[in-house]
Every structure is written in C-alpha cells, then in structure tokens.
Amino acid sequence: MLYNQDTITEFRDASLNKYPENKKFFERLKTKKVKNLDELFHPRHEEIFEEVDCLACANCCKTTSPIFTDIDIERIAKHLRMRPAQLIDKYLHLDKDQDYVLNSSPCTFLGADNYCSIYEVRPRACREYPHTDRKNISGIMKLTLENTKVCPAVFEIVEQLKNLKIV
Template sequence: MAELDDAIDKISQSIANTGALTCEASRRYDEMFQTFRRELEHALDAQPTMADAARLAMSMVDTASTAIASSFPNPQHHDCCDQCSACCNLFVSVPPGVTSLIADHIRKTFDHREQTDLLARLKNAAAIIEQSKTTAEVRVRCPLLGEDNRCSIYDVRPLSCRAFTSSDAGRCHRMVFGDDSERATTIDQDPGHYRLHIEATDALQQTASRRNLNPRQKGFVHALLDQLDPAIKSPSV
C-alpha cells in the first residue's frame, strides 16, 4: 500500500510540476506578443508618416513571424503556395498608412498604361463590392492580382493578406468559389502568425489616433481608388 501511495505521490507531483511549467509557458507566450506590441508602437511613433509606419510594421511583423515559425516546435502546416490565389477574392480591410504606402509604390513602379488599367479594375471591383450586403459576402478578384495569379504588389501587400494562411488550399477554394453552403466554411489560421498581424493592425490604428488622424480601417479597394482616382501619374512625373 505504501508503494502505491508513493507512486501516486510521484505521479501527482509530476503532473503538478508540468502544470506549473505550462502556466509559465503560457504567461511567457502572451508576454512575447506584449513585447512585440510595445516595441512596434515605439518604432511606429518615430516614423515621419503613416506610410512609413505601415512599411515598418510590415517588416517587423514579417521578421517576428519568421522567428516564431523557426523557434517553436510542431509549426502549423501552411498549404499556401505561389499562384494559389483563392484568398485574393475576399474583402480586405486596411489600417491607416497601408493604402498610402501601396499607392506610392504603384505610382513609382506602374507605368501610365498599367495605372490606367488598374484604375478601371478598381472601379469595377468597387461596383461589385457595393452590391454585397455584407463584407463577408464579397467575392471579387483583387484588381492587383496579375493574369498569372501573382500579386503585383507582393512586397507591400496589405497586412490582412499577409495574415491569411491555410492548412488546406482545397478548403479555401471551396470557401471562395463553392456554393452558398461551402462559402460558409471557415479557415483555421496559424494562431501565432495571425496574432502578430492583429497586433500590427491595431498598433497602426493607435498610432494614427495619437496623431489625431482617422484610426478606422477602410475597405482596401475603395481606399486605393480614392488615392489613385484624382490623378493617375506615370513614374517619371
């Protein structure tokens, strides 16, 4: 009986120790994101414009996401691959600074014809979006998606686009291109990767608020249309 009691004590102690370690790991996991957010906001406040802040946020979140993927065991499988563009047909919201950054990139890298064609695609996409009752219903090809199904602004793509991952590309295609029942499908996101992008998005909103700017997110298509519609200029202008 004493041996049994001793075994039970050892098992119970092992469980208690592991539980304590798990609680500590959970605390430090949350602290990791708090550190990221604190350092990110400090860096964003030092940027001269919101476009500069958006560029920095993208860089920092990419670096942090890579670090998480390489530092944690059993990383979630990503089925995402080049030219898999199902998610490029969903509604995208952007925080302050992102649209200005992308618009500036377009003016510098797209020639006049490319900008004019893009403007037409943006107007067409905006009209389709306006017919939807909710943003969740929106299914429209991103105007910045090339004929080869590659993003034409990949290096400065929105945070929402960077955040989206999937372990099953087929599930994504059914969610985007399937019937009404399939479109209700949800896509599980990589928790750590996704949380970094949520933190970065909110950090940009808070940065804008501290500068007395509108902190709200906007629909990407309409926001970019507003930036590019007044004057389409070639990179040489």
C-alpha cells in the first residue's frame, strides 16, 4: 500500500491496534532464538521499498527525532555555516539517554514537500532508517518493534514475517 497524508491515519490506527500482537511476535523471535533474521528481513526490505515512497509519507520525519552524534552535528553545522554549539542551541537538546535529539517534531529540516533541506548531510540515523536492511538485525529488535508504529514499511515487513509463521 502507498502511504501518504490521506492514508497515514489508517496506518497509525492499524499499527497501534497490532502493537500488542507485534510485541508478542518479537518476544517469540527472541525466545525461539531465530538465527536467520537478516535472511528474513532483508529480502522483504528490498521488496517493500520498491513500493513505498518515503517522500509521500515522511511519517518518521514528522513524528520522531533521530539521534544526532557529534560527527553529525559537526557535519550539519558546517553545511549550515554555523558553529556546532549554535546548531545545538537552536535545534537540539539532550534526551533522557543523554543523546542529542531535535527540540520538536516535525523535523525542523523537513519541508512542506517532505524533502529534507539537509538531505546530503543528514544524520546517520536518518540515512540508515528504518534499519531493516541492517546486518545483525537481531541486535535491534526493540527498535524495530517501535518502528512498526512509525514506519509503514517496517509494519508491512513485520506483517509479512508473521504470515510466514516462523515462530
């Protein structure tokens, strides 16, 4: 399904309704110690992202903040022609885990057309999102579960995996 402003509410409702079921699925994956998670996730990631248009959705940019590393902050500040401290003061704060995150949502750098004004220098977390093609995905299962509430592609990948009845 293509997600855009008209269908994102439908996705949010479905993802919240299915969250308890998804949480149990992830617990079973962990309990059963399914070893080939990369082999299960990666092909579905490729397939889903052939259909999903992130620019039509941008739900991640509208609802969550990436973590900004020191390297990200330096790179973005240089791009914006400001000092890293100015970037932090203007756009970021430390969260409960002592990570730099955006002061507000939607992302300050997201345009009305869903394009990112700092795309070429965006944070590593944005470049790698939603992480479903990452090696050793078993190490980020908690994050992947949370991303089922944010990213329609992750939600679809997990729905496909549940239908395989691997656990």
